[in-house]
Amino acid sequence: MKVGLDVGGTKVHAVAVGDDNTIVAEARLATRTGAEGVVASIVDAITQVVPDGFVASSIGIGIPGQIVPGTARVQHAVNLGITDLDLGAALAPFTAAPIRIENDVKAATLGAHALRGGGDAMAYLNIGTGVAAGLMLYGSLHRGGHGIAGEIGHMSIDPAGPRCRCGQFGCIEALCGGGAVAERWSRPGALPIRDIYDAADLGDAEALALRAGIAQGIAAAVRLLVLSNDVDAVVIGGGVTAVGDRLFTDVRAIFEREAELSPFLRSLRFDDRMEPLPAASPAAALGAALVGVAELPEGALAHG
Amino acid sequence: MKVGLDVGGTKVHAVAVGDDNTIVAEARLATRTGAEGVVASIVDAITQVVPDGFVASSIGIGIPGQIVPGTARVQHAVNLGITDLDLGAALAPFTAAPIRIENDVKAATLGAHALRGGGDAMAYLNIGTGVAAGLMLYGSLHRGGHGIAGEIGHMSIDPAGPRCRCGQFGCIEALCGGGAVAERWSRPGALPIRDIYDAADLGDAEALALRAGIAQGIAAAVRLLVLSNDVDAVVIGGGVTAVGDRLFTDVRAIFEREAELSPFLRSLRFDDRMEPLPAASPAAALGAALVGVAELPEGALAHG
Structure with missing residues (x-):
């Protein structure tokens, strides 16, 4: 089960996606800003779309900032109150799944x-x-x-x-x-x-x-x-x-x-x-889920 | 030996190109306009770059007009005084080589x-x-x-x-x-x-x-x-x-x-x-020679 998250300035939209790329679970919650707030929001959102007893096979995150090529690190995410955050490292204590991140528009x-x-x-x-x-x-x-x-x-x-x-x-x-x-x-x-x-x-x-x-x-x-x-x-x-x-x-x-x-x-x-794009389209979160399993282009790499 | 021609409003620039894409012969002559004039200019230019006893293996032509997809036909080449000309058919009596044409900027x-x-x-x-x-x-x-x-x-x-x-x-x-x-x-x-x-x-x-x-x-x-x-x-x-x-x-x-x-x-x-691009660069004529041997994308097809 792939998880994708679109982390916006006001909300986090999370989807869990099956092997055929259909969305099997979805959650929207308010974004808390700052590095700690964003990490906590992401963890909450993952918890909401991954049922108890299941684990995510991959996690992809679309985020409005600059991704340091070849890392899961985001910089200058102004709307989120983040200057520089290694999202891969910050999320590692909460999940064993590989994490890839991508600029939100590209996702x-x-x-x-x-x-x-x-x-x-x-x-x-x-x-x-x-x-x-x-x-x-x-x-x-x-x-x-x-x-x-x-x-x-x-x-x-x-x-x-x-x-x-x-x-x-x-x-x-x-x-x-x-x-x-x-x-x-x-x-x-x-x-x-x-x-x-x-x-x-x-x-x-x-x-x-x-x-x-x-x-x-x-x-x-x-x-x-x-x-x-x-x-x-x-x-x-x-x-x-x-x-x-x-x-x-x-x-x-x-x-x-x-x-x-x-x-x-x-x-x-x-x-x-x-x-x-229709209102409430899952495009951004679905795209993030696809980033999570993508081959490794510049700017979207597993952490660790 | 591949031949490439850049047919401009004032001059035709022709090159003959070897297997390694080096230019082995080059000619520039004034363009005669109108369908007959353009065809005659192209034939003259080919003659000048292909030595006696040799034959061109392919002919590519870059021309400032719209190419009808999948043909060697050009339309609306206003600067050449051409409304509609099947260059492939017009040149067939003069050469057995396959002819492909392409918009001059693309070439x-x-x-x-x-x-x-x-x-x-x-x-x-x-x-x-x-x-x-x-x-x-x-x-x-x-x-x-x-x-x-x-x-x-x-x-x-x-x-x-x-x-x-x-x-x-x-x-x-x-x-x-x-x-x-x-x-x-x-x-x-x-x-x-x-x-x-x-x-x-x-x-x-x-x-x-x-x-x-x-x-x-x-x-x-x-x-x-x-x-x-x-x-x-x-x-x-x-x-x-x-x-x-x-x-x-x-x-x-x-x-x-x-x-x-x-x-x-x-x-x-x-x-x-x-x-x-340096003055007198052979880019356009060389590109036309490459069009002549290209796989067949839309807009560049052998005649006949």
């Missing part, structure tokens, strides 16, 4: 690809606090020479756009990343993205501008992934997409306007290639 | 990769009349599901930029494609791009703006290829690069400014990854 890419039944060239576009994509080409995750393939959030698409934390202006992430958008929104609230969509529905000018920027950023990301790699599908998930239909309707409206202006863009069928 | 990508000794993930960025890239990933040309991978010329990077023939504003091609830039240059001349660089050197405001746009477009294309695919090298060629050092110096200045503003961009080492 979700593997999971989304498996849920689509494998096959075609595919991108997974994550619109969360930050924005990044994963690419499945020829049945494997395309990492590139330095593991940065898919870091398209920092492509500038408007020199007159908002300043990005990376130093550029008008990056895709500055326009549609949840962190950047929430920072520019002037009103407090626990769910700033949802508040922006609601205020925009009521005609609020500031909210309308931010909402238009989100759609502009996502449309550009889809365009970039199709023009560069001709992927057959761009699956889109991440925290910002929790606002649902309103977001995708805005993006579709951009594609429709473009298609009217440009036979070339119409021929690329961006709308057909865009696939919203 | 040049194969050639540039071979000249670098194979290996790493690489992009070839062609800044000609139009702008497009080819991607070598895992030792093969990455075409994507519909053969459009690398069409990054039509990524918009500035909504306030010049209108592109594709209908968008501020496309990479609208900024740095030779055709688009020459159209916006108000003064007549046989070598508009060179004239623009010369006028800019003298402080001409219109020329300075166009020249800055060329550098902006090329820098964005390099950024896009690195962020999306993490290629180790972006080899840059094409007609516009004939202005040489001045162009690459401008692009390097952009990368230097960026690196000062952004540790993230500095870490990507765009400057190190950018490799100007």
Whole structure:
């Protein structure tokens, strides 16, 4: 029984997966932050999906940070309050199963690809606090020479756009990343993205501008992934997409306007290639379970 | 003896290549346009590189147009005055060798990769009349599901930029494609791009703006290829690069400014990854020779 965990800033989603990759148990619980909190959350989640008397054959973890190549160590997981943590070593006292870890977006890419039944060239576009994509080409995750393939959030698409934390202006992430958008929104609230969509529905000018920027950023990301790699599908998930239909309707409206202006863009069928990841999709946790049993690419290695 | 031909709008470059892929003969001649002219130019060029008494074992042709998948037929080769031409059938009376054809940018990508000794993930960025890239990933040309991978010329990077023939504003091609830039240059001349660089050197405001746009477009294309695919090298060629050092110096200045503003961009080492293709490089013709003996991917098939 393979276990996969998607460790997010707010929740841990754990799945237990059978030999045929079907999900046999599932749990969601709140993430406690900091190194100790994250380790405790992971142990609790594993306990919830592995029945008494069973043991996990492998554990895979998707986590929003940088994975030190060839280790089960994560760095700069800012949303989790982790600077540097050897997850393999920290979890070893609790389980005998081999542990592999992977960046959360890359794990979700593997999971989304498996849920689509494998096959075609595919991108997974994550619109969360930050924005990044994963690419499945020829049945494997395309990492590139330095593991940065898919870091398209920092492509500038408007020199007159908002300043990005990376130093550029008008990056895709500055326009549609949840962190950047929430920072520019002037009103407090626990769910700033949802508040922006609601205020925009009521005609609020500031909210309308931010909402238009989100759609502009996502449309550009889809365009970039199709023009560069001709992927057959761009699956889109991440925290910002929790606002649902309103977001995708805005993006579709951009594609429709473009298609009217440009036979070339119409021929690329961006709308057909865009696939919203359903709410509560197990893609990220399932992908983590697949990481757990993967051959050992750079960045995903058994501990010990 | 393999023969490769790069059929450009102004010249045909032919090479004969030995079994170890070394170039044993080379010829350059002016392209005659129109279907008959192109066929005659190709036949003349083959004659010049294949010694009397020898026969070509294969002929590969790189041509700036759309290749009908699975055929040796080219369409919409606008610069050659060709709407639709079955090159395989047209050349059959002149040679018994199998003929394969490929889009010129894709052929040049194969050639540039071979000249670098194979290996790493690489992009070839062609800044000609139009702008497009080819991607070598895992030792093969990455075409994507519909053969459009690398069409990054039509990524918009500035909504306030010049209108592109594709209908968008501020496309990479609208900024740095030779055709688009020459159209916006108000003064007549046989070598508009060179004239623009010369006028800019003298402080001409219109020329300075166009020249800055060329550098902006090329820098964005390099950024896009690195962020999306993490290629180790972006080899840059094409007609516009004939202005040489001045162009690459401008692009390097952009990368230097960026690196000062952004540790993230500095870490990507765009400057190190950018490799100007030397003037008179045989990359395109050599790549065409390799197309001639390639396994049969979509878009490159023996005639007959």
